[in-house]
Amino acid sequence: MKFEVLTIFPEIIECYIKHGVLGKALNKGIVEVKVYNLRDFTSDKHKKVDDYPYGGGAGMVMQIEPFYNAIMHLKADEKPRKLVLLSPQGRKFTQKLAQKFMEESKAMVLICGRYEGIDERVKAFVDEEVSIGDYVLSGGELAALVIIDSVVRLIPGALGDELSAVEDSFMKGFLDYPHYTRPEDFKGMKVPEVLLSGDHKKIALWRKRQALKNTLKNRPDLLKNLSPEDMRILKELC
């Protein structure tokens, strides 16, 4: 899978992708990330990317021309790609949308604005406008990294042989269960006995109960379409 990122701060993207799961996936060739500096697609000597907003108001707006030039440059190879604009006004990004992007897109262009936002006319050249949450960031780069990270984790082989309980739980519609590792007793804070029992059936049930308990407490909105067994466990918790 290939990600192409348009930004005026390429170093934000380049620094993050070298580490962890993403770094391994890059080294394995499972994923490719190319970062383009929008300033390289300007036509003036000052590499200007923003200007004052028509109609007045605070701050600056990013001009359409660098985005247009960069998108046309990418499209010159005529390969299919999904163009995604990061914005607080976009469609909410979820684990399910990450799965959809992974399954449907061989290549994604992630378009990152800064300042007060970008010229509205850029949206004529994108396929999707996506928000990673109901809060305002200083730019699209962190949102782009969230999308890259969550989509890459879903690519078969990207996580190596580590099972990923986190994806599974989110895909099944609830939060993850609690995790513990050594030491068994930290200043009197002990690991739950069941996790030391070696009884995998009991451990699996305990984990399911804890996941449902956490979800009921923090994200009851996720508790839809539960299986009859999960509903039974949930009812025991209430």
Ligand SMILES: Nc1cc(-c2ccc3cc[nH]c3c2)n[nH]1
């Ligand atoms: N979910 C979310 C996206 C953003 C975002 C995206 C692009 C820009 C450009 C300037 N500020 C931005 C903020 N904030 N929150």
